[in-house]
Amino acid sequence: MGLWQSPKIPPLRGNETLEELREAYNRMANTNAMVYKDLDYLLNGFLDTLNIRELTADKIITGTLLANLVTIKSALAAGAELTLDGHGIKLTYPSGMTITLRETGFIAAYPSGVTVKINEGGFAIMKGGQVVFTVDNEGNGDYKGDVSVGASINVDNDVYIGDTLYINPISFGAGIRWVAAGGNIDIYIDPAGKALNLTAPNGVKLNGVNVVSSISSLEARVAALEARPIYVPPPAT
Structure with missing residues (x-):
C-alpha cells in the first residue's frame, strides 16, 4: 500500500479580500471532510462511494458492500x-x-x-x-x-368459462375433441353448410338413447311401411 498524503492547502498571503477569505474557508472545509473520510477508510476499513469509485479484484470477502x-x-x-x-x-x-x-x-x-x-x-x-x-x-x-x-x-383438470367460448368459425373441423383409446369423439362445424357435426365410435346418445341407432330404426320402419302394398278398399255397393 502506498503512503497516505494529506491534501495541500495553499498558505494565506495576509492581504486577502473578503471573497478570497471565503474561498479559502470553503477550500479548508472541503479538505477537512476529505481527510476525515480518508482516515475513516484507513483506520476503520469502511468503503463507500466517497472514498472509492471502482474496485476490481479476483475475490472480495466482505460483510457489507455499500455502493x-x-x-x-x-x-x-x-x-x-x-x-x-x-x-x-x-x-x-x-x-x-x-x-x-x-x-x-x-x-x-x-x-x-x-x-x-x-x-x-x-x-x-x-x-x-x-x-x-x-x-x-x-x-x-x-x-x-x-x-x-x-x-x-x-x-x-377442469376449465370454467364465464360467458362464451369462441371457436374459429371459418375452418372446417374446428371444434372440441375428446381423445379416447377406441377412437376420438368430436364436435365440429361445417362453415359452408352451416352445420354442427357430432361423431363418436359408438354413436351419439341423448339421455342414454343412441341417436343414430334410433334414427336408423325409424328410417327402417318407415321404409317397411312404404314397401307394403297400399290397401284400396272395394267400391261401395
Whole structure:
C-alpha cells in the first residue's frame, strides 16, 4: 500500500479580500471532510462511494458492500453478470437471458423475445402468447382478460368459462375433441353448410338413447311401411 498524503492547502498571503477569505474557508472545509473520510477508510476499513469509485479484484470477502451500483461479472463465462442498484437485481446469462427482480415484480426475458412477468398484484404475464392469469395456493388458475396463444393450452383438470367460448368459425373441423383409446369423439362445424357435426365410435346418445341407432330404426320402419302394398278398399255397393 502506498503512503497516505494529506491534501495541500495553499498558505494565506495576509492581504486577502473578503471573497478570497471565503474561498479559502470553503477550500479548508472541503479538505477537512476529505481527510476525515480518508482516515475513516484507513483506520476503520469502511468503503463507500466517497472514498472509492471502482474496485476490481479476483475475490472480495466482505460483510457489507455499500455502493450505488454493483456489477459482478464472471471470469468463467462471457456475458454472465449480476447487477445490483437502487431498483433491484438483474441476472444476465451467457445465452442473453435475463432475470430481473424488483419491488414491482419479477421479469424473465429470453433472447427469442418470450418474456414471463409476475407483478406485485400476483398476475403472471407470458408474452409470446399474452396469457394473463393468477394461480392460488391450490393450483387453481383464474384468467383475466383475453387468452391468446399460438400453440396449445394443456389443462390437467377442469376449465370454467364465464360467458362464451369462441371457436374459429371459418375452418372446417374446428371444434372440441375428446381423445379416447377406441377412437376420438368430436364436435365440429361445417362453415359452408352451416352445420354442427357430432361423431363418436359408438354413436351419439341423448339421455342414454343412441341417436343414430334410433334414427336408423325409424328410417327402417318407415321404409317397411312404404314397401307394403297400399290397401284400396272395394267400391261401395
